[in-house]
Amino acid sequence: MPDYIPFVAGPADAARLSATYADASVFRTSLARINYLQGSLPSSVDLWLDPSVDGYHHALRQADPVKRQKMLSYLPSVPGRDLLAREKSLVAPDRHSLGQFVSALMSHCLSFSPKWLSVPQLPVTDESERHKVNRELALLTDQWRSARGFRGKMVLPLIFTNQRQYHGKTCWSKKLNLVKQCLGRCPVDYVWVVDESLNDQLGASTFGKRFQDLIGFHEDLLSAIPGIRVIAGPYWAMNLVLWARGLARPAVGLGGGYKYYIPGGGARRPVARAAVSPIRQQVVVGANLDRWFTQSISRLQPGDSARRELASLKTELETIRDVEIGRDQVARFYRTWIDKIEAMPAPARRLGLFEDLSTAYVLAKRLPDFPKGTGHNRKSARVVEQFMLRCL
Numbered sequence: 001m002p003d004y005i006p007f008v009a010g011p012a013d014a015a016r017l018s019a020t021y022a023d024a025s026v027f028r029t030s031l032a033r034i035n036y037l038q039g040s041l042p043s044s045v046d047l048w049l050d051p052s053v054d055g056y057h058h059a060l061r062q063a064d065p066v067k068r069q070k071m072l073s074y075l076p077s078v079p080g081r082d083l084l085a086r087e088k089s090l091v092a093p094d095r096h097s098l099g100q101f102v103s104a105l106m107s108h109c110l111s112f113s114p115k116w117l118s119v120p121q122l123p124v125t126d127e128s129e130r131h132k133v134n135r136e137l138a139l140l141t142d143q144w145r146s147a148r149g150f151r152g153k154m155v156l157p158l159i160f161t162n163q164r165q166y167h168g169k170t171c172w173s174k175k176l177n178l179v180k181q182c183l184g185r186c187p188v189d190y191v192w193v194v195d196e197s198l199n200d201q202l203g204a205s206t207f208g209k210r211f212q213d214l215i216g217f218h219e220d221l222l223s224a225i226p227g228i229r230v231i232a233g234p235y236w237a238m239n240l241v242l243w244a245r246g247l248a249r250p251a252v253g254l255g256g257g258y259k260y261y262i263p264g265g266g267a268r269r270p271v272a273r274a275a276v277s278p279i280r281q282q283v284v285v286g287a288n289l290d291r292w293f294t295q296s297i298s299r300l301q302p303g304d305s306a307r308r309e310l311a312s313l314k315t316e317l318e319t320i321r322d323v324e325i326g327r328d329q330v331a332r333f334y335r336t337w338i339d340k341i342e343a344m345p346a347p348a349r350r351l352g353l354f355e356d357l358s359t360a361y362v363l364a365k366r367l368p369d370f371p372k373g374t375g376h377n378r379k380s381a382r383v384v385e386q387f388m389l390r391c392l
Helices: 011-020 053-060 065-071 087-091 095-110 131-148 169-185 207-224 238-244 289-298 305-317 323-342 346-365 382-388
Strands: 026-030 046-050 116-118 153-160 190-195 229-232 249-252 273-276 281-284
Touching (some): 011 323, 046 153, 053 065, 095 116, 095 131, 131 153, 153 169, 207 238, 207 382, 238 249, 238 323, 249 323, 273 323
Parallel strands (some): 026 046, 116 153, 153 190
Antiparallel strands (some): 273 281
């Protein structure tokens, strides 16, 4: 079965899962989203359901109690729903009350017949104030699993909320210890690691170091916990780099969602995007993009395969003004990219992805800067270069 794990956020994602990613062994969605997906989820792919406890991260930062409760309205009305929205519950969690909440929440998740379940966990912060309650949540989840006889796979989330938390071994050692302590209380099949603050397509000047730190943490995780299996992402390409290096299975978006969003953070205005496949990038579709394609095509020789591909994309982009049409196009490209990597023998994937991204980099260096408003760094070669240099 393919290594990739699609993340489904809505009915349109579910349709793309069925159309383009139906051979996946499992897909993930959250309790915050599943009520929107009833009737649209494919029965042929196993469901990994996350109880969406990470949404308390937003509630804990909200001073207004009315707004805080509204932010948690996606959760079922189970006993203790407001427990984790109280700071004192993090410092001195009441095991009995917390146990009632975990039992009711996980039993509610079980009503959707998942084959995989996430252990409820709060996202980590710079300090360790949430470690105690996360350890308790792991222990109580294991007790619930034993009581209910759940025999599916379990996943321990480790959700970073900024890059400082894995900025070198000294910073990430406390997070690594948390993982070990949670696994001691609740053995799992996978650890899922994601930095919710990372949009790896932006091409920021700090990303070279940041990407290397992320790789270093994953290496240390596998070294510290032999035999553990890891899921990474979703990202645009760092998930693929980690996969090619043999460090994780890649979590992937479905035309959108190439960044993780913690539930309860408010609605985001979607924009139409398209994949520029020859340079392995995604761009916002805007009025100036057509001119960029015209200029790019003019710089390439007739007969150049990249020129033909860009010309074909330029024609296709004329139909991409709708968000979902754009996501369909991105999802199809991304699937072909995944297939290309997966077709390589596992030991050869690092070099293979490096060569794939090197080809894209050489081409991007020949093309003009992107116009403003395309969603990432205007230097068309910088984004792909940052991924390329992290492969080896």
